[in-house]
Amino acid sequence: MKKKMLLVFSVVVSAAALFYVPAKADGIIIPEPPICDPCPIPSPMSQLEIRYHHVTVTIEDQIATTYIDQVFYNPNDWDVEGVYVFPIPVDAAVSDFILWMDGKPVQGEILDADQARQTYEEIVSTLRDPALLEYADMGALKASVFPIPPMDERRIELEYTQALTAENGLVRYIYPLGTEKFSIEPLENVSITVNVTAKQPIRAVYSPSHPISISRESDYQILAGYEEQDVLPDQDFALFYSIGESEAFHLMTFRDPSDPKDPDGFFLLLLAPAIKESVRAIPKDVLIVLDRSGSMEGEKFEQAQQAVRYILNKLNPEDRFNLVTFSTAVEMYANDLQPVSEEDDAVHWLNRLRAEGSTDINRALLEAAYLVDSERPTYLIFLTDGLPTVGEVESEKIIANLNESSPGNLSLFAFGVGYDVDTYLLDSLAQAHHGSSTYVVPGEPLDEILSAFYNKISAPVLTDLQLDFDDLVTADIYPHPLPDLFIGSQIAVVGRYRQGGTFDVMLSGLVNGSRQNFVYPDQEFEEGSPDLEGSIRSLPSLWAMRKIGYLLQQVRLIGPDREIIDEIVRLSIRYGIVTPYTSYLVTEPLPLGAEEQERIASEEFNKFNDQATLPTFGRKAVEEAEGQSSLANADAVASAPVEALGKVRTIGSHTFILSDRVWIDTMYDPDQMEVIE
Structure with a gap:
């Protein structure tokens, strides 16, 4: 008993420390006690909903102007x-605050870190809610809010300017976005739009915190956007970008020296080719393998034809191509690879095709593999909407046949249209041949998706990439x-790294068939990251x-x-990490020590064994394939499900779960505690 009580005490201390880590949040309204007598007494922090939260950011030469538009809604029967309170990042040089409420200017008070801490602590002592202590050590903007009538809204707009700093060659912009503790319901809409302009070319653009879309308006301007509906944002929005003429190679590292069970560090490398006239795309070969079986008839085949026409029109001058179509039989545009000058003739041939017959996937892929030139990078775009029905129909044999017939320079990109596709076949082919698989569900524009994909791969500059980390021990690189x-x-x-220190990192790849090496000297891998507040503290979760x-x-x-299941x-x-496949954090009793994890792993192993006999096609199979691919290729930490937001907190490499009003570190195992006399 003494052992267990000691452990609970240590866990409570860890949870308290959790709330003192500055986690920055967007503007919030701290309600006063309800203005009614008598009336029900709700939790003071859950009196308001946030209808929407829109942020527009303009960054010109590292000067950022942020405009915020929020609507708070009062769903109660009382005012x-x-x-x-709007927390100000501790390292932000903020100026020119402007605050409006319902379109009218409001006088706000800017608090320094000491004043803000006193304000937060006063609120916490009144509300007995420790969540606000996450904002300790930060400045703040503070303003009084006039009463919001029942079933009414209050619109708050805020604009401020700040000078941005750079770290490790990257300009960093952070926007406080953490409303899950202060809105009763998920936000109907949250969006952040960032317009960046610079006098030098903008290179790498990356958000480790949120999935963003990036539009390059020119070499000197980019637009980055994030938008979600019905969501409770649980972390700050972070955007990094680099400027300059040379290729981008940026390293970010994170290491928690306080973790004795897992002391290895985490690293993130951003790689981006130089944008200049002297950089020429490597000549490539493009093979398009197109399903024209009867099930493709109609809009699907018309959209596929439109996408193929787009790809042919976007080929580079020194590229080569060929078209392979298949149904009951396989038909090729030409017997060998063709120069770009044959585009018009190929389009005429494509336009005459009709969708009819069965599906011979095996022969179509083998005919395409026969055309591959081992001296040039080759991209095979494979599109189908069904299962193999003639010729070889066993997925395992189709995969083996292509593996035996194709050289190592082939990259295969599979597109499954609809739900009647063999996800096992498409994913296995893509994984074996350095590519990816994409699923186009009913209602999605096939032509737009395929065209957008080709735009990304149209101009290769380095293929068959390899990384060498000198004497640094690395593992689990993705x-x-x-x-x-x-x-x-x-x-x-x-990836992960063992010991910290300074090491040379070498990136190598093929350029026109010859391997070239690019060395980046004196890259520093941190020995420890004692300040867990940094903008890369989400790196362990991303990995x-x-x-x-x-x-x-x-x-x-x-x-x-x-x-693998145990891992x-x-x-x-x-x-x-809470996903449809890994929901133990919100479904299992706590704590989750070694015995509990062993039990869960056994149950999951049995579940996967039962699922092994399920069909690899159909809606469920497609959704599962898409979900797993999204995890494996995530560029940002996905938002946790709504049911997990009030229960799970991640700080650096530590995860805490709320159980019976106590935050418990998931590293805590009651069976392994030592008694301290």
Whole structure:
């Protein structure tokens, strides 16, 4: 008993420390006690909903102007009034605050870190809610909010300017976005739009915190956007970008020296090719293998034809191509690879095709593999909407046949249209040939998706990538294998490292058939990251997401393996990754020690064994394939499900779960505690 009580005490201390880590949040209204007598007394922090939260950011030469538009809604039968508090990042040089409420200017008070801490502590002592202590050590903007009538709204707008800083060659912008504790319901809509302009070319653009879309308006301007509906944002929005003429190679590292069970560090590498006239795309070969069986008839085939026409029109001058179509029989546009000058004739041939017959996938892929030139990078775009029905129909044999027939320079990109596709076949082909699989569900525009994909791979500059870390011991590097590098694209590589220190990192790849090496000297891998507040503290979770996604794909494609299942369970609990496949954090009783994890792993192993006989086609199979691919290729930590937001907190490499009003570190195992006399 003494052992257990000692452990609970240590866990409570850890939870208290959790709330003192500055986690920055967007503007919030701290309500006063309800203005009614008598009336029900709700939890003071749950009196208001946030209808929407829109942020527009303009960054010109590292000067950022942020405009915020929020609407707070009072769903109660009484007035709600309070104090609006907007935490200011501790390292932000903020000026020119402007605050409006319902379109009218409001006088706000800017508090320094000491004044803000006193304000937060006063609120916490009144509300007995420790969550606000996350904002300690930060400044704040504070303003009174007039009463919000029942079933009414209050619109708050805020604009401020700040000078941005750079770290490790990257300009960093952070926007406080953490409303899950202060809205009763998920936000109907949250969006952040960032317009960046610079006098030098903008290179790598990356958000480790949120999935963003990036539009390159020119070499000197980019638009980055994030938007979600019905969501409770649980972390700050972070955007990094680099400027300059040279190729981008940026390293970010994170290491928690206080973790004795897992002291290895985490790293993130951003790779982006140079954007200049002297950089020429490597001549490539493009093979399009197109399903024209009867099930493709109608809009699907018309959209596929439109996408193929687009690809042919976008080929580079020194590229070559060929078209392979298949139904009951296989038909090729030409017997060998053709120069770009044959585009018009190929389009006429394509336009005459009709969708009819069965589906001979095996022969179509073998005919395409026969055309591959081992001296040039070759991209095979394979599109189908069904299962193999003639010729070889066994997925395992189709995969083996292509593996035996194609050289190592072939990259295969599979597109499954609809739900009647063999996800096992498409994913296995893509994984074996350095590519990816994409699923186009009913209602999605096939032509737009395929065209957008080709834009990303149209101009390769480095293929068959390899990384060498000198004497640094590294492990679990994702994506695996590394994809090719294209003009206008970037690769985010995550992994683990053993010891810290300064090391040379070498990136190598093929350029026109010859291997070239690029050495980046004196890259520093941190010995320790004592300040867990940094903008890269989500790096452990990002790494864990990618590894879990990769392992789930292995289980689905290769079959259940107990060691892999054990690792999936351990990583999910350790790093707070809540997915449809790893929901133990919100469904299992706590704490989740070694015995509990062993039980969960056994149950999951049996579940995967039962699922091994399920069909690899159909809506469920497609959704599962998409979900696992999203995890394995995540560029940002996905938002946790709504049911997990009030229960799970991740700080650096530590995950805490709320149980009976106590935050418990998932590293806590009651069976392994030592008694201290």
